[in-house]
Amino acid sequence: SAQLNTAAKAAGKVYFGTAVDNGDLSDSTYKTILAGGDFGQVTAANSMKWDATEPSRGTFTFTQGDAIASVASANGQVLRGHNCVWHNQLPSWVSNGGFSASTLQSIITTHCSTILTVISEIFNEDGSFRTSVFYNTLNSSFVTTALQAAKSADPNTKLYINDYNIEYTGAKATAVQNLVKALKSAGTPIDGVGVQSHFSVGGVPSSYQSVLSAFTSLGVEVAITELDIAMTLPSTAALLTQQGNDYKTVIAACTAVPKCIGVTVWDYTDKYSWIPSASPGKGAACPWDANYNKKPAYQGILNGF
Numbered sequence: 001s002a003q004l005n006t007a008a009k010a011a012g013k014v015y016f017g018t019a020v021d022n023g024d025l026s027d028s029t030y031k032t033i034l035a036g037g038d039f040g041q042v043t044a045a046n047s048m049k050w051d052a053t054e055p056s057r058g059t060f061t062f063t064q065g066d067a068i069a070s071v072a073s074a075n076g077q078v079l080r081g082h083n084c085v086w087h088n089q090l091p092s093w094v095s096n097g098g099f100s101a102s103t104l105q106s107i108i109t110t111h112c113s114t115i116l117t118v119i120s121e122i123f124n125e126d127g128s129f130r131t132s133v134f135y136n137t138l139n140s141s142f143v144t145t146a147l148q149a150a151k152s153a154d155p156n157t158k159l160y161i162n163d164y165n166i167e168y169t170g171a172k173a174t175a176v177q178n179l180v181k182a183l184k185s186a187g188t189p190i191d192g193v194g195v196q197s198h199f200s201v202g203g204v205p206s207s208y209q210s211v212l213s214a215f216t217s218l219g220v221e222v223a224i225t226e227l228d229i230a231m232t233l234p235s236t237a238a239l240l241t242q243q244g245n246d247y248k249t250v251i252a253a254c255t256a257v258p259k260c261i262g263v264t265v266w267d268y269t270d271k272y273s274w275i276p277s278a279s280p281g282k283g284a285a286c287p288w289d290a291n292y293n294k295k296p297a298y299q300g301i302l303n304g305f
């Protein structure tokens, strides 16, 4: 029967993928499904973040990240690095370092030319830059520093800015559009916008597809990077049906936007979803349940492509 990555490719997309955490890989059922044809791409859920990769200055540890990369490679899956500059999961030597601007700039350059990937969650809801050690020390120039460092380390890797609450029209989506325009006109490398898409059942924004198109009209690609659709527990048949429709709506929006290149779910099974710990009382957000049964969401994804 049809599978998710096959359906994505038939719709002209590059991949359908999933987040994978290192602990997941000791679960043999998990690994079997991961390798079973539904997924053409993986994102490390945690092990390529700054705290995991450069826990002390200049000391890089890639063991955990490499474990994800080697599974992806063994499965023939595209790897999305996640992430290079983010205000969360930063080791305290970075967040509390009290570095001068030039020192922090060189720290970012070293980190982002060693860790290839995205800039994550740099805007507040009103479109202003988020307070972080990066913004506080360097103003917005850290974005250019990080992108240029990543580009010079690997000219072939796609460089993305990733954020949440940019799935609908508003100040934050506009801020990302303005940043993309400014980067492009300055000649700074930027290939795409990652639209996280952590939704709740019934809550897919009506402006979703038009926002995706608004990004691609600026000359960048978009990817849906962290899709999950949570519900208030316990799940019911009605909620699961609605969730299936919501997954279909999200996928159909990507299908309809030619430069939406792929979709990644923020883990494929409820067994390892981050939602219950991040949002107590909510969960059941993924296309497979905690016992690895496919939910209506699985068919919803197929129907959306």
Ligand code: XIL
Pocket: 045, 046, 120, 196, 226, 274
């Ligand atoms: C989450 C991981 O899934 C959790 O295991 C971790 O405790 C916190 O981070 N947006 C992102 C992801 O960009 O990196 C986050 O991942 C989920 C929200």
